[in-house]
Amino acid sequence: MTHDEVTGAVRPLTLAWVNRHLEVGEQVVGVEELHGGITAEMRRLTIGTRDGGTRHLVLRTFVDPYFVEHAEDLLHREADALAVLADTDVPAPAPVAVDPGAAHCEYPSLLMTHLPGRTVLADEGLEARVPLLARHLVAIHALRPADRPQEYQAWTTADAVVPPHGADAVAWAAATDVIRKPAPRYEGRFLHRDFHPGNVLFDEPSHDAAALRITGVVDWVQTSWGPADLDVAHCSTNLAMLHGPAWGLRFAEAYEEAGGVLAATAGERLYWRLLDALAFASDVEPVARPWREAGRVELTTRAVEERLDAYVNSLLEALG
Template identity: 80%
Template sequence: MTNRSGAGAVRPLALAWVGRHLDVGERIVRTEALHGGITAEMRRLTVGTRDGGTRDLVLRTFVDPLFVENAEELLNREADVLALLAGTAVPAPEPVAVDPTAAQCEYPSLLMTHLAGRTVLDDEGLEARVPLLARQLVAIHALRPAERPQAYEAWTTADAVVPPEGADAAAWAAATDVIRRPAPPCAGRFLHRDFHPGNVLFDVTPPSPAGPRITPANPRITGVVDWVQTSWGPADLDVAHCSTNLALLHGPAWGLRFAEAYEEAGGVLAATASERLYWRLLDGLAFATGLQWVTRPWREAGRAELTTRAAERRLDAYVTALLDTLG
C-alpha cells in the first residue's frame, strides 16, 4: 500500500505522473523520504512488478522557490547528464522521466532509477574510502562528452565573504585577497561540481539499533548522485569542493589529504601552489555563509556533533591550514 502521508508521501499529481511511466501491471507499493539533500525533496518509490517482485525509483522534487525558479535548467541538465553517463565508467542513476516546468506535477520533478548503496559520513573507515573517492573523481574528469556542459560558476566572490564568528581575521583577510585575483588559466574538464561524500554511495549496510553499520573490508563505490550542477572547468574546483567537505566532516587534515589522493589516482591539478590555493580557497570561503544548511543533513545522518559552530571552527582551521601549506 502506498504511503500517502508523512514525509514520504508523494503529492497526487506527481503520483499520477509517475504511474504513467511505469510498465503495464506495475504499481507503487511504498514511498520513503530520503534524507541528506539540501536543495530538493528526495523520495524512494518502491514499485511492485508483474512477477511479484519489486524495483525502486527515486523522485527528485524542487519545492523551494529559489530552486523552482531555476528548475527547468537544472532538471533538464541533470536528465541529460544521466543519459550521457549511461554505459560509462561512472555509476549513476538512469533518467526515467522529467517534468522540469511542473506541467504535470505539483512541482518540477525528475524520476530516475535507484542505485544500491548508502552514503557514509562516519570517521571509521575513512582511510579506505578517500582513495576510492579520488579514483572516482579522476574517472569523472576523464569523460569527454561530444557537447560540453555549461562553464562553471564561482559560488562566492571576495566581496561576499563573511568570516565565521571568532575566525582568524588576518587569515581570512589574506584568503579573501587570494580569491580577489583573476582566476588562473586552466584546462577544462567535465565536472560533477558538487562531488563530496554525501553524493557518493558505498556498499555498506545501514546502522541498526542492535549494532553499528557494517562496512566491508574492501568497500566499493556503487553510485554517484546529484548531477544538477554539472559543468566544465578546472579539475581543481571539484577537488577543492570534496576537500572542503572532508575538512568539515573529518577535520582539516583530511581536506588537505584529498588533493594528494587525487594525484596518486592519476589526476592532474594546477601546476603551481598559488593556483591550487586559489581554487581551494574559492570553494572553502563559499561555505562560510551556508554552514547551517550544509550541516543539517549531516546531523540527520547521525553526525549530531557537527553543529554549525563546530563546522565554523573546522572551516577556520582549514582555511588557515591552506594558507600555511600553499600560501
C-alpha cells in the same frame, strides 16, 4: 502502503505522472523519504511489478521557491548528465522521466533509477574511502562528452565573503585577497561540481575494508565544465568540515595518486581551494544539518565553522 497513503506521500499530479512512466501492470506501493539532500525533496518509490516482485525508483522534486525558479536549467543539466553517464563506467542513476517546468507535476521533478548502497559519513574507515573517492573523481574528469555542459559558476566572490564568528581575521583577509584576483587559466574538464561524501553511495559488505566499493554517484544538477581543481576543492572542503582539516588536504594528494592532474603552481591550487572554502563562510548550517540528521550530532554549526576556519588557515600555510 495503501493507495491513500501513497497519495498522501506523493502529490496527486506527480503520482499520476510517475504512473504514466511505469511498465504496464506496475504501481507505486511504497514511498520513503530520503534524507541528506539540501536543495530538493528526495523520495525512494517502491514499485510493485507484474510478477509480484518490487523494484525502486527515485523521485527528485524542487519545492523551494529559489530552486523552483532555477529548476528547468538544473533538471535539464542532471538529465543530460545522466544520459551521458549511461555509456560510461561511472555508476550513476539512469533518467526515467523529467518534468523541468512542472507541466505535469505540482513542482519540477525528475524520476530516475535507484542505486544500491548508502552514504557513509563516519570517521571510521575514512582512510579506505578517500582513495576510492579520488579514483572515481578522476574517472569523472576523464569523460569527454560530445556536448559540453555549461561553464562552471563561482559560488562566492571576494566582496561577498563573511568570515565565521571568531575566525582568524588576518588569515581570512589574506584568503579573500587570493580570490579577488582573476581566475587562473585552466584546462576544462567534465565536473560533477557537487562531489562530496554525501553524494556518493558505498557498499561495505561485512564492514570489510578490502571489499569496500562505490556503487553510485548521485546529484548531478550542478554538472559543469571547468577546472578539475574545483571539484577537488569542493570535496576537500567537505572532508575538512566533516572529518577535520587534515582530510581536506589529504584528498588532493589522493586525487593525484589516482592519476588526476591539478593546477601546475601552488598559487593556482590555492585559488581554487579557497574559492570553494570561502563560499561556505556565510552559512555552514545547510551542510551541517544533514550530517547531524545522519548521526554526526557533534557537528554543530559552531563546530563546523571552527573546522572551516582551521582548514582555511591550513591552506594558506600549505600553499600560500
